[in-house]
Amino acid sequence: MSARELRDRTVARVRSTMTTAMRADSRALDTLAERNPDGLDACTLTFLRTGRTLTLATSAALTTILGAHRYGRDPYDRYVCLACGIERCRTVRAVSDVLAAYGIRMYPIDRPEAWGRADAWYADAAGHPVLLSIESFDEGFIARPATSPPSVPDRGLVIDRDTGALILWPAYDTATLIGQYHAYKNSTL
Structure with missing residues (x-):
């Protein structure tokens, strides 16, 4: 594996x-800690309450590095x-080795979650639910309104x-958008 491929991975x-930490429901974690159904010790309860924030902070620090x-x-x-x-x-090698040692894997977004994120974005932009089409490609999903309401960008x-x-792109055809997104991702890695 090349050095760049290792860094990208x-x-x-x-x-x-x-993303996994962002998906976690902090209120549900707090409720679980308050109920303490298994009689967890104080250290475990503290970790349950702070683990999401700790993961987000650590991920942000590693992103900066x-x-x-x-x-x-x-x-x-x-x-x-x-x-x-x-x-x-x-540095990249050391970070990669630590993540591998702790079994950190990638948990990609699936189609239902992509639809949920796009649905929330378009509903917020339009002020009401918007019928969407979702197209899958290797690096992600493209969401478009089935018919563009005037309040939602086409x-x-x-x-x-x-x-x-989520990244909003001009109204390119699918092949052009996929090519543009691929070039964008490669330029930001």
């Missing part, structure tokens, strides 16, 4: 972990880590499969 793991340790061309036209100046970044909303991020 590590970034995807961190984003997936952050991986943002600095990205690959590009140096002044000598070598492909290196822009933070370290070396071809195989030890655009494609992309839901990233790995992160769940």
Whole structure:
């Protein structure tokens, strides 16, 4: 695996972990801790109450680190880590090894969740529910209103499969939008 592929995979793991924590219902965790059905000890209860926030904070910190340790061309036209100046970044390798050691995997967004996120976005933009079409592609989903209400932009909303991020795009045809999104993702890694 190339150094860039390792970084891309590590970034995807961190984003997936952050997305999983964002999906967790903090009120449900608090309710579970308050009810304490299994007689959990104080340390476990504290972790139950703070684990989501801790995961989000740790994921944000790792995202910052991986943002600095990205690959590009140096002044000598070598492909290196822009933070370290070396071809195989030890920081990226260490983060990747730790995530692997703890069994951190990617949990991609599925079609129903993509629809739910798009439905919430379009309903908020229009002020009422909007009938949607959802198209799947390798890197995510494209949501479009079946008929565009005047209050909703006639655009494609992309839901990233790995992160769940929503990005509004111009009203390109599907093939063009997929190509543009692929180029965008490659430029931000």
